[in-house]
Amino acid sequence: MTIYNQKQQDLASHIHPDVAMSKWKDWKWQLKQSIKTISSVEEILGITFDEKERKILDQTMEKFPLSITPYYLSLVDPENYKEDPIFKQSFPSPGELLVHRDDMKDPLAEDMDSPTDLVTHRYPDRVLLQISNVCSMYCRHCTRKRRVGDVDFIPGKEAIRKGIDYIRQNEMIRDVLLSGGDPFLLDDSYLDWILTELRAIPHVEVIRIGTRTPVVLPYRITDSLVEMLKKHHPVWINTHFNHPREITSSSKEAVRKLADAGIPLGNQSVLLAGVNDCPRIMKSLVHKLVKNRIRPYYLYQCDLSEGLSHFRTPVGKGIEIMESLLGHTSGFSVPTYVIDAPHGGGKIPVMPNYLISWSTNKVVLRNYEGVITTYKEPDSYEPIFCDRNCDDCRLQLDLNESEEAKSVGIARLLNDYDQTDALTPEDLDRLERRNHE
Numbered sequence: 001m002t003i004y005n006q007k008q009q010d011l012a013s014h015i016h017p018d019v020a021m022s023k024w025k026d027w028k029w030q031l032k033q034s035i036k037t038i039s040s041v042e043e044i045l046g047i048t049f050d051e052k053e054r055k056i057l058d059q060t061m062e063k064f065p066l067s068i069t070p071y072y073l074s075l076v077d078p079e080n081y082k083e084d085p086i087f088k089q090s091f092p093s094p095g096e097l098l099v100h101r102d103d104m105k106d107p108l109a110e111d112m113d114s115p116t117d118l119v120t121h122r123y124p125d126r127v128l129l130q131i132s133n134v135c136s137m138y139c140r141h142c143t144r145k146r147r148v149g150d151v152d153f154i155p156g157k158e159a160i161r162k163g164i165d166y167i168r169q170n171e172m173i174r175d176v177l178l179s180g181g182d183p184f185l186l187d188d189s190y191l192d193w194i195l196t197e198l199r200a201i202p203h204v205e206v207i208r209i210g211t212r213t214p215v216v217l218p219y220r221i222t223d224s225l226v227e228m229l230k231k232h233h234p235v236w237i238n239t240h241f242n243h244p245r246e247i248t249s250s251s252k253e254a255v256r257k258l259a260d261a262g263i264p265l266g267n268q269s270v271l272l273a274g275v276n277d278c279p280r281i282m283k284s285l286v287h288k289l290v291k292n293r294i295r296p297y298y299l300y301q302c303d304l305s306e307g308l309s310h311f312r313t314p315v316g317k318g319i320e321i322m323e324s325l326l327g328h329t330s331g332f333s334v335p336t337y338v339i340d341a342p343h344g345g346g347k348i349p350v351m352p353n354y355l356i357s358w359s360t361n362k363v364v365l366r367n368y369e370g371v372i373t374t375y376k377e378p379d380s381y382e383p384i385f386c387d388r389n390c391d392d393c394r395l396q397l398d399l400n401e402s403e404e405a406k407s408v409g410i411a412r413l414l415n416d417y418d419q420t421d422a423l424t425p426e427d428l429d430r431l432e433r434r435n436h437e
């Protein structure tokens with residue numbers, strides 16, 4: 001079975017007449033041959049930019065460089081490149097030079113929530129460990145755009161060991177997310193070392209890897225990589241498909257290998273104006289994903305990073321997409337739509353409203369068809385008071401002390417064992433006045 005098409009063959013022989021297809025599926029060859037100049041793109045796609053366009057593109061590239069794998073470029077339709085979703089995700093746009101008044105360099109405050117190099121510790125029980133500063137394709141919509149164009153590097157063992165030490169010393173961390181850059185640009189043996197070190201920590205229950213290689217460099221998913229990953233289960237992988245056109249025979253082959261190795265696969269899409277801001281495109285994407293055993297996980301509202309304003313949609317577009325999916329298709333095909341809040345607030349799910357009203361014993365709901373319906377609540381319900389002492393409770397639970405995290409947020413207001421009855425902003429004028437009276 002050949003898993004490349006005529007266009008890829010043409011492209012391969014164009015890039016390197018003597019090697020052609022024999023090397024096409026070699027991921028290191030793909031990396032070495034990555035396209036990094038406007039002229040190469042012009043030459044390969046058979047297109048030309050006029051002098052004015054060229055000047056702006058050059059300016060854009062000075063700020064945010066370009067890098068596309070031959071494979072990913074081969075998916076662009078040269079006849080209609082300006083509207084092409086693959087092209088828009090990988091080729092610079094003058095829009096990237098516009099700094100909108102709401103833009104921020106590090107909107108998610110990842111650098112601020114970093115207790116030690118390479119680690120972002122935002123949520124109580126899980127951390128982000130950035131083990132790579134290299135990507136095979138520079139997504140134009142990268143949320144870490146501030147780092148695109150930094151010198152490509154893979155942190156040394158010393159640096160990574162420090163991150164791992166932090167995880168070892170913090171027993172509440174049960175889930176480690178390897179991210180970057182792209183963790184799969186590390187060699188198998190280096191990745192194997194990191195996974196082995198993490199696995200040796202008793203409280204690390206799950207390891208997750210975030211990678212876009214199945215989309216932009218599917219040949220990275222080699223049999224030997226998969227054999228190595230299997231040794232470290234449970235390993236979960238999240239990838240990043242944004243458009244149904246990215247699901248090709250090569251990417252299908254890559255995710256098949258991962259799924260066959262028992263790795264649960266998730267997908268994180270970013271809602272991008274002019275790329276996938278359409279309910280029909282999104283439905284087609286999620287259907288193709290589940291057919292390939294990938295569970296749509298998150299749909300992200302585009303971040304407020306500098307240079308992304310041309311990609312942003314109103315939140316209403318995301319709600320409209322969710323409305324078109326929920327109820328209309330399989331529950332496991334529907335991602336959670338999230339806004340990653342500025343200043344490190346984390347991911348906040350947003351949904352259409354289904355709860356219309358509520359009385360003391362009845363809720364009024366609407367379904368996806370527009371039917372307005374009711375759910376009758378029980379006439380009597382005796383809640384069990386929770387003092388965190390399961391000995392006095394009939395719903396027996398055997399937790400050890402370390403599994404009991406501190407209660408935070410609304411969950412803290414709701415529980416019985418904490419006396420907190422309000423969450424109050426720190427700098428309220430009203431409270432200031434009280435102090436001075």
Ligand SMILES: *Cc1c(COP(=O)(O)O)cnc(C)c1O
Binds near residue numbers: 121122123128177347
């Ligand atoms: C997204 C993210 C996580 C993981 O969040 P989940 O909702 O568990 O997928 C963890 N840490 C940081 C900093 C993140 O941005």
